[in-house]
Structure formats: structure tokens, C-alpha cells
Amino acid sequence: MDRNVWIRFTGEAINGIAFMMLMPFFALYLKDKVDSLWLVGVVMAVAPIASVVGTMLGGKLADVYGRKPIMVISMFGNSIVMLGFVFFDTFIAFIFLSAFMGFFNSLFHPAASAMVADVTAPDKRTEAFGLLRLGHNVGAAVGPLIGASIIVFSKSVIFLIAAGSVFIYSLIVALFIYESLPKRERKDSLIQDEQEKENLPSPLQVLFKDKLLLVFVLTGVVISMSFSQTEGMLPLHFDNELKHIPSEKNPFPFLMAFNGLLVVLFQFPISSWAGRKKIGSVMLLGAFLFGLGQIAIAWFPYMFYTQKSEYLTMMIILLAVYGVYTLGEMLISPVQMTFISNIAPEHLRGTYMGASGLQWILGGAIGPLVSGYLLDRSLGNVMFTMLGIGCMAAGLVYVLIDKMASRTSAPSSVIPEQEKTF
Numbered sequence: 001m002d003r004n005v006w007i008r009f010t011g012e013a014i015n016g017i018a019f020m021m022l023m024p025f026f027a028l029y030l031k032d033k034v035d036s037l038w039l040v041g042v043v044m045a046v047a048p049i050a051s052v053v054g055t056m057l058g059g060k061l062a063d064v065y066g067r068k069p070i071m072v073i074s075m076f077g078n079s080i081v082m083l084g085f086v087f088f089d090t091f092i093a094f095i096f097l098s099a100f101m102g103f104f105n106s107l108f109h110p111a112a113s114a115m116v117a118d119v120t121a122p123d124k125r126t127e128a129f130g131l132l133r134l135g136h137n138v139g140a141a142v143g144p145l146i147g148a149s150i151i152v153f154s155k156s157v158i159f160l161i162a163a164g165s166v167f168i169y170s171l172i173v174a175l176f177i178y179e180s181l182p183k184r185e186r187k188d189s190l191i192q193d194e195q196e197k198e199n200l201p202s203p204l205q206v207l208f209k210d211k212l213l214l215v216f217v218l219t220g221v222v223i224s225m226s227f228s229q230t231e232g233m234l235p236l237h238f239d240n241e242l243k244h245i246p247s248e249k250n251p252f253p254f255l256m257a258f259n260g261l262l263v264v265l266f267q268f269p270i271s272s273w274a275g276r277k278k279i280g281s282v283m284l285l286g287a288f289l290f291g292l293g294q295i296a297i298a299w300f301p302y303m304f305y306t307q308k309s310e311y312l313t314m315m316i317i318l319l320a321v322y323g324v325y326t327l328g329e330m331l332i333s334p335v336q337m338t339f340i341s342n343i344a345p346e347h348l349r350g351t352y353m354g355a356s357g358l359q360w361i362l363g364g365a366i367g368p369l370v371s372g373y374l375l376d377r378s379l380g381n382v383m384f385t386m387l388g389i390g391c392m393a394a395g396l397v398y399v400l401i402d403k404m405a406s407r408t409s410a411p412s413s414v415i416p417e418q419e420k421t422f
Helices: 003-031 037-065 067-087 091-119 122-150 155-176 190-198 203-209 211-232 234-241 252-274 279-307 311-343 346-356 358-376 380-408
Strands: none
Touching: 003 037, 003 091, 003 122, 003 155, 003 211, 003 234, 003 252, 037 067, 037 091, 037 203, 037 211, 037 346, 037 358, 067 091, 067 155, 091 122, 091 311, 091 346, 122 155, 122 252, 122 311, 203 211, 203 346, 211 234, 211 279, 211 311, 211 346, 211 358, 211 380, 234 252, 234 279, 234 358, 234 380, 252 311, 279 311, 279 380, 311 346, 311 380, 346 358, 358 380
């Protein structure tokens, strides 16, 4: 793997510890601050809505000015936002903080993903994106357990650690990552080159011109809804359904740690295996397992409550269910990024990554609003069942669009070593 990929791996591990200390408790933290679970959903939905602006800007700016400066600006901005959660404590403040967090996050991902595609050969991209997920999940395996210990004493400490982590990551990128934006042939004049930069299409223009990309994004909305609800609102589902156990024994932090541990142990070999298979087949298998895990998550907590199951029994079964869910996640996540990398023209990789990010924006915005409404009515089992079935259907669509891509698109080429600039 290229040096840039390994530096990002290190940064993702640092960030993973901090963010996963926070995320398992974020929805429960908001629940104590606002008047209903639907308002919790509103706060969590604001971030992806605001990220529309960042996505529209981030991918195009990364193709014009380079990957590195956009990544640094994004993470520095997010560190400031994280500090805001320490000093402000109202619903309106949470709305604004969530909006800025969504904006800065959406600036980062198109640029960072395009950078990985720039420096990685097409047949190694699934492994590269899998490696980055492994780095994040090194933190995910440890962070929730540390957070469960710290939250007893102070919630503010977790936000301070997250802010410091993101700031450190921005310094790592600024100091050690080299710019990977592919060089283009020298033009007759600087003015002509600037005109070409201005004429680069926006992510929305790319989305509606490339029908294959459009179908991929629309199909991915249900996948992104599932991710966002499992990682954000699942602790509230457990809190609603498992009424016979105290809230401090909510299983979610332990499931998140188990998820991270599995990814650390198995993501890279699974990504290596997936990189040798047809993308559509891998996405179908991943989506099916992903959906199956959510259907089980939907109904097992209800069964545990009616049977008054012991805590140890519940945890063993939930860990097994989360293992199935995590296997699906490990299959589908890096392969999705590989698919976009392969269909994107070299000079528009950042723009394509930004356009593909719309699936996470739509899913992340719609999901919390729907789930907040349903969870207020103790219908989390209905929500996760619908998401699980939707994921399985999405897997079938992925097979079809992969076949279409194989007939119409050729993999993008990696830039030669001598064209890399520091």
C-alpha cells in the first residue's frame, strides 16, 4: 500500500478511539437533554441535511485544489465543533452544532476517498478501503469500553478527547500526507487551465448524467439508513425493549466493541478475498447478511423481555447476531467505494465520491426522523425489520448495476509514481 494509505490508517485508528468513545452514548446523551425521541432524531438528522452543502463543495474542490487542503480544513473545523458540545447545552445549540458537524464531515470524505483511489491500483482498491475500515475499527474495538468507564464521571471529557483527536489527525495529514491530485498535461496558457477547472461538473450534474451512478446512489439510501440507525438509534431501541434491565447495562457499547474487534481481526483478509470476486456478488452477499442481522436485532430484544432472559444469555445471542451483521458490513462497505472508484473518470474522482456520498446524506437525514417517530411509539422492531428487508432487496439491485458497469466502464488507472507531488 502507498504511504498515504498507511498514514490515513494510523489517523483513522486515533480518530476511531475518540469517536467510538462518544457515539454509543450520543443518542442517550441527547435523550436526557431534549423532550422526546423524535427531537433526538431531529438533531441527528440535521447533520446529514447540512452535509449536502459540504458534499456539493467537497468533491469538486478536491478535484480543483487538491485532496490534502480540503481534508485538513474539514478536520480542523470539526475539532472546533466538538468543543461546542462541551460549552453549549440546549436544543437550538445542538441543532447548529450538528449542522456544522455534518458540513465538515462531508467535506472530508470525498477528498479522502479520492486520494486513496489516486494512489492505489484498481485491483488493490478494495483492500485499501478495507484497511482504512480496519484502522477505524481498531478504535471502535476499544473506544466504547473506555467511554463506558468515563461517562460515569464526565460526559465533557469524551467531547474534549474527540476534539483533540480530530485536531491531531488534521496535523498528521498536514505534515505527512502528500498531495495526490493527478497532474494533467501542461496547457498552452494558465488561463485555459483555470477555465477547465471552473468547468468541472458539480456532483449533482455528474449524478444526473451518469445513470449508473444515480441508480447506485438511490439503491444505497436504504443501506445508509440502516447504518445510521444501527449506529445511532439502536441504543434507544434497546432502552425501549429491554425494560427488565437497568439502562447502564444497555448492550450497545459492548456490541460496538465486538463489532470493532471483528473488523480488526477479519476486515483485511475479507477485503483481500472480496477484491478477487465480482463486485456485484460480494455486495449481494454483504447486503443479505447485513439485512438478516437487522431483522434479528429487531425482534430478539422483544423476545428477551417477554421471556425475562438473563443478561448473560442475552449478550451471547446478541453478540452472535451482531457477528452476522458485522460480516455483512465488512463485505459491503469497502466494495461500495471500489465500485465508485472504478466507474469514475480519473479527473473526476473527488466529484464522483462526493456524488456517491448523497446516499449517506439522504439515508442519514430520513432515518433519524422516521426512527425517532417510531421509537417514540415503541415500534423499533418494525423499523429494523423494514430496513433489513430493504437491504436484501438492495443487494439484488447491486448485482444488476455491476453487470451494467462491466459492459460500459473500464477501471480507472492509477497515477505513475513519478507524477506524485509532495
